[in-house]
Amino acid sequence: VTDAGVLDSRESRNKLLEQLSRFPPARLAIACDPRRSPDRGSLALLAELARNAGATRIWLLQAAPGQALDAERLGDWHEALDRLGLPHADTSPLTWLEHGHD
Amino acid sequence: MAMTEPLKLAVVGHTNVGKTSLLRTLTRDVGFGEVSHRPSTTRHVEGARLSVDGEPLLELYDTPGLEDAIALLDYLERLERPGERLDGPARLARFLQGSEARQRFEQEAKVLRQLLASNAGLYVIDAREPVLAKYRDELEVLASCGKPLLPVLNFVASSQHREPEWREALARLGLHALVRFDSVAPPEDGERRLYESLALLLEDARPALQRLIDDQQAQRQARHHSGKRLIAELLLDCAACRRSVVAEPAAEAKAIEALRQDVRQREQRCVEALLKLYAFRREDAHASDLPLLDGRWGDDLFNPETLKLLGVRLGSGVAAGAAAGAGVDLLVGGLTLGAAALAGAIAGGALQTARNYGSRLMGKLKGQRELTVDDTVLRLLALRQQQLMVALDNRGHAAQDSIRLGELDEKAWREGKLPEALIKARAHPQWSTLNPGARVNQAERQEQLEALVLQI
Numbered sequence: 001v002t003d004a005g006v007l008d009s010r011e012s013r014n015k016l017l018e019q020l021s022r023f024p025p026a027r028l029a030i031a032c033d034p035r036r037s038p039d040r041g042s043l044a045l046l047a048e049l050a051r052n053a054g055a056t057r058i059w060l061l062q063a064a065p066g067q068a069l070d071a072e073r074l075g076d077w078h079e080a081l082d083r084l085g086l087p088h089a090d091t092s093p094l095t096w097l098e099h100g101h102d
Numbered sequence: 103m104a105m106t107e108p109l110k111l112a113v114v115g116h117t118n119v120g121k122t123s124l125l126r127t128l129t130r131d132v133g134f135g136e137v138s139h140r141p142s143t144t145r146h147v148e149g150a151r152l153s154v155d156g157e158p159l160l161e162l163y164d165t166p167g168l169e170d171a172i173a174l175l176d177y178l179e180r181l182e183r184p185g186e187r188l189d190g191p192a193r194l195a196r197f198l199q200g201s202e203a204r205q206r207f208e209q210e211a212k213v214l215r216q217l218l219a220s221n222a223g224l225y226v227i228d229a230r231e232p233v234l235a236k237y238r239d240e241l242e243v244l245a246s247c248g249k250p251l252l253p254v255l256n257f258v259a260s261s262q263h264r265e266p267e268w269r270e271a272l273a274r275l276g277l278h279a280l281v282r283f284d285s286v287a288p289p290e291d292g293e294r295r296l297y298e299s300l301a302l303l304l305e306d307a308r309p310a311l312q313r314l315i316d317d318q319q320a321q322r323q324a325r326h327h328s329g330k331r332l333i334a335e336l337l338l339d340c341a342a343c344r345r346s347v348v349a350e351p352a353a354e355a356k357a358i359e360a361l362r363q364d365v366r367q368r369e370q371r372c373v374e375a376l377l378k379l380y381a382f383r384r385e386d387a388h389a390s391d392l393p394l395l396d397g398r399w400g401d402d403l404f405n406p407e408t409l410k411l412l413g414v415r416l417g418s419g420v421a422a423g424a425a426a427g428a429g430v431d432l433l434v435g436g437l438t439l440g441a442a443a444l445a446g447a448i449a450g451g452a453l454q455t456a457r458n459y460g461s462r463l464m465g466k467l468k469g470q471r472e473l474t475v476d477d478t479v480l481r482l483l484a485l486r487q488q489q490l491m492v493a494l495d496n497r498g499h500a501a502q503d504s505i506r507l508g509e510l511d512e513k514a515w516r517e518g519k520l521p522e523a524l525i526k527a528r529a530h531p532q533w534s535t536l537n538p539g540a541r542v543n544q545a546e547r548q549e550q551l552e553a554l555v556l557q558i
Binding site: 009010013038041042044073076 | 176239
């Protein structure tokens with residue numbers, strides 16, 4: 001399992017996409033902060049990353065202790081990810097990454 | 103210098119940051135556009151015009167949210183041919199002529215076209231968001247339009263806002279002027295500050311913006327006065343209301359219920375008039391923390407719990423009656439059922455009452471009792487309506503959640519002596535529209551009404 005880093009800027013996105021296209025991973029887990037809005041740009045990036053991996057899972061991070069996620073926004077994320085056909089959960093997919101099963 | 107053309111402003115920003123909400127608040131139009139938690143709710147450019155004395159001064163254009171600025175900036179940079187250096191507007195012109203402006207970046211193209219056609223842009227920021235690269239790229243794309251941009255920090259009323267981070271990031275991009283404007287709980291002078299900041303960026307537009315500022319100030323004051331008048335009318339109507347009932351239990355019970363119903367309805371009319379005055383619809387009162395439920399008070403006026411809730415002391419009517427020597431008064435849950443002949447004495451002095459009723463009428467009242475609205479209910483009405491007015495005044499026209507109601511400290515209305523005008527009204531049943539034969543245009547009533555307005 002390799003940590004592919006944090007995708008923030010255009011540069012980091014392009015670098016990772018290039019790496020993935022050269023060495024496509026069997027399994028890819030992407031952690032997303034569902035407090036952000038699931039905008040077209042973010043969803044396009046997720047779709048593009050997923051195209052470069054054998055299997056992809058989205059990990060929707062839980063709220064920090066003492067905070068709550070906006071239920072409506074979380075619903076928007078679920079809907080958008082379902083539309084893209086990307087499986088998602090709010091728990092760490094580390095076991096799956098290592099072994100290919102839960 | 104007078105402007106011949108209205109100033110055009112494009113309201114731009116990332117998706118879901120509250121652009122439409124800002125427009126609703128600035129235009130005081132709760133029906134403007136569509137607002138939801140979903141990304142890209144606004145798909146087209148929509149405009150609204152603000153006029154003063156029939157002269158259009160400002161046009162505001164709502165635009166779709168930017169959603170993919172990182173990819174767009176990447177694309178824009180690749181539009182330059184080898185050895186070529188285009189400036190921002192030239193690069194955008196090439197992009198807008200190309201096919202991607204109709205396909206992948208259709209939404210972004212709409213925004214940029216509108217900003218190019220405007221005098222300036224208001225860049226709305228959700229100040230709760232961290233300063234991400236996508237926002238910086240967004241600002242870079244927008245800045246390439248060559249139009250002044252005024253960042254507007256929305257949601258600064260939230261405890262989770264990151265204003266310092268945003269200020270620093272904006273300064274690094276050369277944007278030093280910015281305004282804080284929470285579209286849900288706009289600061290009292292929010293609009294003035296916004297227009298003043300714009301005047302710094304657009305010197306030519308200063309006179310028009312100043313007129314807008316002055317006009318809005320005047321409107322706000324006028325609304326304030328009208329609102330107080332509506333409340334004063336309600337209080338006077340209820341204080342002056344007086345109904346005589348045959349001294350017989352079944353008739354009394356019926357009259358009590360009828361009067362309660364009339365007072366409830368009268369209060370509801372005041373609520374609706376206030377909502378209308380502040381340009382809110384009845385359904386907007388729902389799902390908000392205006393002190394209303396679906397545009398009406400959730401707590402019944404005649405429920406003793408409601409009195410406790412607002413801290414009104416019970417029984418002041420009994421005390422007043424006892425002091426006037428009317429020991430026979432019964433308090434029937436917010437209403438006072440008194441002996442008819444003594445009723446005036448409780449309220450406004452025996453002589454005055456006798457004059458007002460006339461001796462013939464006084465005779466008629468024998469064997470009857472008088473039903474009036476108790477002082478505690480008047481206090482409750484005064485407090486509730488003033489609370490509503492404060493809430494409406496502080497509320498932005500952005501139908502979302504979270505606005506905190508300031509504790510209304512109206513000790514005078516809670517336990518002090520009721521205003522003179524209301525005490526006088528007790529002896530003038532013809533001042534109340536709840537009574538048959540009301541004469542609301544009487545000079546003395548108008549005089550007392552104006553006096554009451556000053557005490558609200």
